[in-house]
Amino acid sequence: MASLESLRSVSIGEYLPTGSVVHRIDARAKLLISLILGVAIFAANGYLVNLALVLLLVAFLKLARLSPRFVASTVKPALPLILLLTLMQLLFYGEGPAGSTVYLRWGALVISSAGVRMVVISLLRFGGLLALVSLLTNTTTTSALHHGVEWWLRPLTAVGLPGHELGMVMAIALRFLPILGEELEAISHAQAARTLVAERRSRWQFIRRARRTANLIVPLFVSTLRHADEMAFAMQARCYQGGRGRTQLNVRRWQVLDTLSLALAVIILMTVLILHRLPLP
Amino acid sequence: MTEHGRIRRVIIAGLLLALTLLLALIPGIGFIPVPTPAGNATIVHIPAIIGGILEGSLVGLVIGLGFGFASLMRATIPAFKDPLVAILPRLFIGLVSAWVFSGFYHASKRTLMAGLTILVVVALVVVALLTGASPGALGWLQGLSETTAGSAAFTWWQGGLIALIMVGLAAGLMVWLQNEDRGIVATALATAVGSLTNTVLVLGMATLRGYFTAGMSLVIALAQGIPEMIVSVVVVVAVVAAVRQFGRRKARL
Structure with missing residues (x-):
């Protein structure tokens, strides 16, 4: 543990x-x-x-x-x-x-x-x-980082790649890293309560290790992907519509x-x- | 695609990227120890496969890129300190999975049967040529098998055995397709191919760049690529079936 x-x-x-x-x-x-x-x-x-x-x-x-x-x-x-x-x-x-x-x-x-x-x-x-x-x-801050990445990816928009969206992907990933870490911790506690702990075992018990890892990973992925739908609704309700016509509240000057x-x-x-x-x- | 779908795609890419980083950065979660020279079977490529299957090739590509960077950052053996080994092959995991999945999921049954038959015939011809009956015309193929397998081309009974196994696999696949939900079969195949892409391209690149010898790569590929493939198929099928509500697994999870 x-x-x-x-x-x-x-x-x-x-x-x-x-x-x-x-x-x-x-x-x-x-x-x-x-x-x-x-x-x-x-x-x-x-x-x-x-x-x-x-x-x-x-x-x-x-x-x-x-x-x-x-x-x-x-x-x-x-x-x-x-x-x-x-x-x-x-x-x-x-x-x-x-x-x-x-x-x-x-x-x-x-x-x-x-x-x-x-x-x-x-x-x-x-x-x-x-x-x-x-x-x-x-x-x-993650929002500053996001704007930074978006700014550097701006030339990509010219060749048809979604520069703003790529920046957003990165911002979400960095923001959610600690949250998902906590979620993983909660899942491992829940599985431990069901006696499905991923304890340290030798390399030779590969199948048991793999099964116990799957016990943690599968719920983590499924719950994460379920969040995605809710979050998309939440962002849509706040009128997020990608990079089109988006401006910044605080414009940072060089x-x-x-x-x-x-x-x-x-x-x-x-x-x-x-x-x-x-x-x- | 609807506005909602577009936004969800961005979010899913972001969340799966976060999961990739999480699996790569926390010790003991993303790697399952196995008794091979390289030591660990990875499951860090799983988010890239899931992203490719659920949201298409661009999402798979982005997550693969993240995996490559994570792998470069936490590299402890010199091979993975090389961006050509750590990053470039990883871009293809999500791409290949996405293509295999959509090809399989959307194709008609007749196209699938035809494609499978052609694949089996081509494979059988290659095996027949390698079986040593015809040296000369395709000697280079034999040369190829000599360098990779470390032995001469197959004897006739080895060739026959391989042909039998391949026909059996193809027949099994056909039966499976008839009985199981199309989504699950397509997911399983896309995952297996995506996982193989990772193994083959990374080890191939490491061999090309001179970090591993061909024999070493072959041993790692067999001892590690296969467990990786099995674990990924189990995990990805469970996840994708739960999220997309495929088949009989609807009530579970």
């Missing part, structure tokens, strides 16, 4: 109004910045550069008055799994390309410098992405702050790309 408590800690998508300077950046700019920094995280391929990026993002978290400890705590439920996979990756990576040193060899298990490098860099990348995602979603932060992100990406060519560790 302890696993059920983890459901509530899905903090992605939760807006935390701390009123920092990061909160004041335009959502459109923030989306583009996240994309640029995401590319930078994946482009960085060395201990130093990746570590610097993580530290930089943690500094940005501080700037946004978010607690890095809180952000890190959201992965706590997954920690054993992450550690196990990391260990497996380390042990089964093999010798790697020529030129990498082998630290330890025991039968098929090899710890090589290439393996260590890959594991450390993946963990740093993971940390960077975690900070980045929370930096975006914890400082932006400001100097947005340009500056965007420029900073571009500078970070360029730096990473330049450092990529240098022989850093």
Whole structure:
């Protein structure tokens, strides 16, 4: 039953109004910045550069008055799994390309410098992405995020794709993530009361695991899809009719702050790309 | 489509996307441990299939995109850190399911029988060619089977067995179609094909990009793709039948 408590800690998508300077950046700019920094995280391929990026993002978290400890705590439920996979990756990576040193060899298990490098860099990348995602979603309201995505998707409308609707899909998904998490928790409690708990079992009892997972998933899907009809009526009753002729109550103007932060992100990406060519560790 | 239907489509896409993220992000829910090298059978592709079946290919595509991103974000092995492996193949799950479902659901019985017959004949011809009776003209096909299965083309009795199994499956499908609600059959088939799309395209891409060897992919496909397919069919048929009120399952759930 302890696993059920983890459901509530899905903090992605939760807006935390701390009123920092990061909160004041335009959502459109923030989306583009996240994309640029995401590319930078994946482009960085060395201990130093990746570590610097993580530290930089943690500094940005501080700037946004978010607690890095809180952000890190959201992965706590997954920690054993992450550690196990990391260990497996380390042990089964093999010798790697020529030129990498082998630290330890025991039968098929090899710890090589290439393996260590890959594991450390993946963990740093993971940390960077975690900070980045929370930096975006914890400082932006879902409606601002929605408008931002819609604005960027506007060119799609020209080729006949529903830009506004795609933005709406994303907004609904982010808004409902915690709600559905709670719903899943309620269903697992209800099924537990009927003694249909999805307890931890070994890999070999696959069928039993699958059946117990289905006991949770099927009611979750059915109740979710039933909500959809009611919600469609509710939105129609409030005269929602898609993107046609829709205007915004508060029109957000592009400001100097947005340009500056965007420029900073571009500078970070360029730096990473330049450092990529240098022989850093 | 009515105004209500249009709005509902947007909402369903959004809710299923949220479910995808939920299944992908909460540890222990979206993955069922199985004894294979990759370790887990996924059920995270199920929302994409349901979206494709209920609301059409565009919704399936959008949810598949979300699945791809989620998979890229939580990737713990290097293969899935590659957008070409993590995202691109996932776009096709919902698309393929939507096409198979609507093709099957709306086709007339005669078209279905004809299509099934053609499919079986083509498959039988391929098996016959692979059975080794005719080297030369279609040697490349044999070469293909050599690289993927790691052995020469089938012997005559293996070929015969495969042909028998295929004819049996086709006959079973026909009988099933006669007796069961069309919606349920179409849902089950669309789900099976959608799940296979995920397995084949992802592993194929991982092999092409050099993360897995062909043999490794084949083992994962058999040991993991099949359980994934069975679980998805069970879940999706239950969900879609309940939502769309198909067949005899009306009173249940």
